[in-house]
Amino acid sequence: MNVLFLAVFVSSAAVLLVKDAAAFLPALLAGAGKAVSLGLQLAAVWAVWLGFLRVAEDAGILRAFSCAARPLAGKLLRTRSAAVLGSASVHLAANFLGMGGAATPAGMRAIRSLREERNGFGQTMLFVVGCAGVQLFPSSAVALAASAGARDPYALYLPALLASICALVVGVGLVLLCYGAGRRRSAFSRFEVRRKKKRGALR
Amino acid sequence: MLFAVLVPLLFLAVFLIAAARRVKVYDRFAAGVAEVPSLLRSLLPYIAAVLILAELFEASGLSALLAEALSPAFRFFGIPPEIARLVLVKPFSGSGALSVVSEIFSAYGADSYIGRCAGAVYASGETVFYLAALYFAGAAEKKPVLPVLIALLSNLCAVGLACLFCRIL
Numbered sequence: 001m002n003v004l005f006l007a008v009f010v011s012s013a014a015v016l017l018v019k020d021a022a023a024f025l026p027a028l029l030a031g032a033g034k035a036v037s038l039g040l041q042l043a044a045v046w047a048v049w050l051g052f053l054r055v056a057e058d059a060g061i062l063r064a065f066s067c068a069a070r071p072l073a074g075k076l077l078r079t080r081s082a083a084v085l086g087s088a089s090v091h092l093a094a095n096f097l098g099m100g101g102a103a104t105p106a107g108m109r110a111i112r113s114l115r116e117e118r119n120g121f122g123q124t125m126l127f128v129v130g131c132a133g134v135q136l137f138p139s140s141a142v143a144l145a146a147s148a149g150a151r152d153p154y155a156l157y158l159p160a161l162l163a164s165i166c167a168l169v170v171g172v173g174l175v176l177l178c179y180g181a182g183r184r185r186s187a188f189s190r191f192e193v194r195r196k197k198k199r200g201a202l203r
Numbered sequence: 204m205l206f207a208v209l210v211p212l213l214f215l216a217v218f219l220i221a222a223a224r225r226v227k228v229y230d231r232f233a234a235g236v237a238e239v240p241s242l243l244r245s246l247l248p249y250i251a252a253v254l255i256l257a258e259l260f261e262a263s264g265l266s267a268l269l270a271e272a273l274s275p276a277f278r279f280f281g282i283p284p285e286i287a288r289l290v291l292v293k294p295f296s297g298s299g300a301l302s303v304v305s306e307i308f309s310a311y312g313a314d315s316y317i318g319r320c321a322g323a324v325y326a327s328g329e330t331v332f333y334l335a336a337l338y339f340a341g342a343a344e345k346k347p348v349l350p351v352l353i354a355l356l357s358n359l360c361a362v363g364l365a366c367l368f369c370r371i372l
Contacts, residue, residue: 009256012263023262031258035251042250043243047236052214054235055228059221097209104337108242111338124350127338131329131354132361138326144304145322150313159319159368160326163361167328171357178349 045101053090053106062086065093076129077114077122084113088126096136103130121179128175132168134161249336257295266291280363281370285317289324290362294331294355301325316369323365328358 016024056062066073066082069089074080077088087110094103107130114122138160145153221228260266270291274284282290286307293300307321331354339347 005252005256008260008265012256012259012265015263015265016259019264024259027258027262028255031255032251034258035247035254038250038254039243039247042246043239046239046242050238050242051232051235052217054238055221055226055231056217058226058231059217059224061217061220104334105242107334108338123339123347124353127334127347127350128354128357131331131334132357133327133329135326140301141304141322141326144301144308144325145313145318148305148308148313148318150308150318150322153313155314156319156322156326156369158372159323159365162368163323163365164327166364167357167361170360171353174353174356178353 046105049102049105052102053087053109056090057086062090065089077119077125079114079117079119079122081113081117084110084117084119084122087113091126091130095130096134121175124179125172125175128171129168132164132171134164134168246337246340249340253295253332253336257299280359282362282366283317283320285311286321286324286366289321293324293328294358295333297330297333300330319369320366323369324362327361327365329354331355331358 013024016027053062063082063086066085066089069092070085073085073089073092077084079085087106091103091106091110094106107126110126111123114126138157141156141160142153145156218228221231267288270284270287273291274287277284277287277290289300289303289307292303304321304325308318311317313319313322331351335347335351335354339350
């Protein structure tokens with residue numbers, strides 16, 4: 001990410017220097033301004049959903065939810081921890097229902113707990129499944145098509161759903177391929193372990 | 204609308220169950236909100252850096268150039284080059300993708316093949332880089348290269364397939 005950031009920044013700045021040097025600082029400030037307003041929006045969304053999630057957690061609803069989802073989610077993420085399974089199943093359910101606002105904080109909590117138990121497979125799997133974006137009802141896309149005067153705004157529903165499901169299958173397959181299906185370790189994860197050990201020795 | 208009814212029902216159900224189980228709803232709700240500042244403090248630096256970079260990239264005209272340079276590759280996968288900009292913006296920003304989609308709708312019409320493709324591409328997949336920045340921000344030592352690569356690849360499959368399904372369905 002550091003290399004990418006530097007490369008894109010330097011090349012864009014160089015082009016802008018030649019083309020229109022006066023536009024450089026306004027562009028940076030516009031980006032920072034967007035970040036601040038996005039941060040405020042996110043803070044508002046998180047305040048609502050994190051408060052909600054904490055109430056649900058203390059009422060034991062998350063635990064009940066994770067018990068119901070345990071057979072499937074536990075196998076998917078290879079974990080037994082109730083904290084992970086609760087947030088992860090909320091994340092997946094909210095994603096599926098198209099409630100992005102609720103999905104993101106729950107996903108962040110689940111990934112944080114997975115990181116604490118050093119479950120790299122679970123983090124990757126949860127991220128990839130979330131990123132496939134399988135949605136029961138893509139409300140914002142349909143609303144946008146309808147407001148643009150589409151005759152049949154639901155025309156995009158089936159292609160989008162099928163494409164997302166295919167993306168989910170491809171993503172899960174790739175994760176299993178990279179980490180090795182089942183219990184045995186693949187060549188890749190052995191390599192990862194060796195790399196980690198070497199880094200630890202250097203430090 | 205299903206969604207509009209679902210959210211208030213969810214809140215009502217959870218708060219009433221919590222109250223029945225003698226949870227102090229007000230205190231616990233506030234305790235949940237208390238997590239927000241620390242979350243924001245760990246994430247805002249990364250959001251700011253990425254958005255500043257994106258704005259600079261757009262202003263320099265390099266993003267339009269990149270979209271043009273990649274259009275043969277897009278055509279190879281059966282993706283109309285008119286939606287190349289959407290495919291490039293989508294992994295970074297949901298609101299950016301939304302504005303590109305509405306531009307495409309007004310330029311080509313929402314019922315055209317390109318318009319339907321844009322809608323389906325917008326509705327499938329996710330903002331991979333944005334979510335990676337959110338989810339993996341706290342992990343200092345380990346870079347999420349593998350998850351991001353896999354998610355990008357599967358989202359690219361979704362783009363190609365969404366265009367294919369728009370053509371045959």
